[in-house]
């Protein structure tokens with residue numbers, strides 16, 4: 105075969121001789137990456153600082169008094185003052201915050217200020233796996249449901265299947281998630297007796313038992329997320345399916361399933377992935393209702409319980425960890441944009 | 454050499470739109486021999502793309518398209534095929550090159566993936582062999598340094614390079630028919646020529662038939678065996694390239710020809726676009742569709758739609774053709 109000489113390549117990467125040397129470019133790239141990482145970490149610190157300060161300020165507004173929690177009914181004024189002094193509650197707010205921040209910066213989140221005075225980090229470490237697992241399972245199930253639903257819907261856009269799916273997702277979204285949870289409990293737990301309710305089995309007690317107990321709460325979470333993801337993904341898929349490259353893929357004989365998964369899904373998933381990131385972060389800290397419904401010892405239960413007793417040290421620690429996870433999740437999501445669209449990779453690099 | 458590769462008879466495509474049924478292709482007939490090059494020319498909206506895609510069978514499963522007539526590709530009735538049979542045909546029998554190479558490649562897929570998946574879809578080869586074929590394909594369409602290019606993403610290539618990749622993709626399974634739908638419209642002028650030359654060369658090397666679609670008669674001039682001129686979803690004139698360029702008979706074809714600066718008139722002269730707008734295909738005029746814009750229009754033109762009437766192989770749909778006979782008078786530059 106002849107290899108014609110080609111002159112129309114000026115717009116591409118530039119000829120090797122004109123461009124800066126490879127090593128110089130690599131060095132510049134490494135520097136830019138370092139700087140980006142630095143900015144990221146600085147952002148993270150700023151977010152954590154603001155979140156902890158905000159939480160502290162908010163907690164001081166709540167008039168639940170840990171001293172009362174500790175003493176219970178029928179204490180003397182002197183006892184009360186002594187306990188308050190002991191807990192440092194009479195110190196100025198900023199001073200207390202500075203104290204807490206100083207220890208937190210060293211990784212010491214302190215101990216609960218109300219009985220039984222557990223170590224805060226220990227309590228978080230007990231609650232966090234429950235919440236993380238629920239959130240991951242819930243979102244994972246949502247992905248599993250929403251991707252095929254959205255594909256099906258988008259492929260038959262405007263048709264009967266599409267209208268049914270749209271109506272379904274819309275009604276799920278318009279119902280509060282605890283109602284869906286109640287319905288599931290009533291149906292699958294009370295009615296059919298397939299799943300337990302109000303029990304939790306830790307992962308180290310065996311994966312099977314753990315998943316068995318996690319299924320219903322995760323499904324409750326997954327319902328709303330599925331509806332949201334399906335809607336977003338469907339509309340982006342419909343746009344993508346109009347693209348020339350989809351027609352081009354068909355015109356070379358590729359099958360529908362291949363086109364859906366290999367050609368259409370990735371370019372259509374930006375909004376869905378963004379939502380996914382936000383959902384994951386949000387779910388880890390605030391599945392309170394679901395945790396309550398299923399009596400699960402997760403982060404939501406921990407924070408609400410601590411707030412009710414005025415245990416600000418525990419709340420502070422838990423909120424800090426939740427914020428950390430939130431920021432980390434969204435950093436991961438940002439990274440995934442580079443995978444979803446190679447053009448982003450270049451503008452970042 | 455036996456039966457033609459492609460025979461299209463009385464093909465119509467009616468699209469359901471918000472305004473009502475739109476007849477994008479209306480009673481088109483044409484045929485194409487193996488290795489032959491057919492140019493289809495017409496202005497924007499004349500139905501060229503819909504015709505091309507219908508011939509390929511790409512509209513077959515779309516409920517919004519009502520198709521009638523027949524398309525026989527290598528003896529097979531395209532419009533009657535099952536989806537799986539169509540998919541088996543797309544690639545080894547017929548391939549398509551698209552107008553805009555910026556959008557015809559998937560931005561998240563590497564150049565190589567586009568080619569390798571096409572090869573492996575139709576041939577039982579290992580991944581390694583498919584990659585080898587992909588490298589050969591890139592080489593064949595004149596892309597330098599294929600080993601580097603194969604791992605790049607479309608956005609890392611220039612427009613001309615991308616169109617070469619699109620061509621390589623269409624040729625991955627050596628189709629008998631290549632449909633190029635305005636393959637150069639989106640490209641720089643200098644690159645247009647290179648792409649057209651490339652298509653010429655590949656047609657010669659691979660011996661395939663080509664349908665070359667353009668809104669510019671200048672693009673098909675000198676590169677096609679036959680030319681069909683489309684207007685308002687119909688073919689209004691068809692002839693071998695020589696006689697169409699020398700003696701166009703339909704006023705529309707003649708006006709298009711006058712609009713090519715390189716053939717007539719001074720160079721750099723802005724092309725004289727034909728006044729007026731194309732007909733509304735939801736409610737086409739009852740008589741000749743070109744009547745509203747035609748210099749030679751008579752009263753009966755508006756009532757009686759002209760049929761495509763053949764004089765030998767030269768067909769014209771006009772009651773008052775410009776060059777009624779293939780006369781030597783109109784052909785001052787004609788030498789043989």
Ligand SMILES: Nc1ncnc2c1ncn2[C@@H]1O[C@H](COP(=O)(O)OP(=O)(O)OP(=O)(O)O)[C@@H](O)[C@H]1O
Nearest residue numbers: 468470477496497498499500501502503504668734
């Ligand atoms: N998917 C579609 N839905 C509705 N109408 C369509 C669709 N595809 C094409 N049409 C209409 O069919 C007619 C012919 O369109 P077509 O794309 O074939 O024109 P064309 O000759 O290829 O023009 P261009 O030079 O702009 O590509 C136009 O009026 C167009 O609006």
Ligand code: SF4
Nearest residue numbers: 741744747754771772
């Ligand atoms: S039929 Fe009449 S209106 Fe139509 S192109 Fe011919 S002369 Fe013009």
Ligand SMILES: [Mg+2]
Nearest residue numbers: 501502503634
């Ligand atoms: Mg077109």
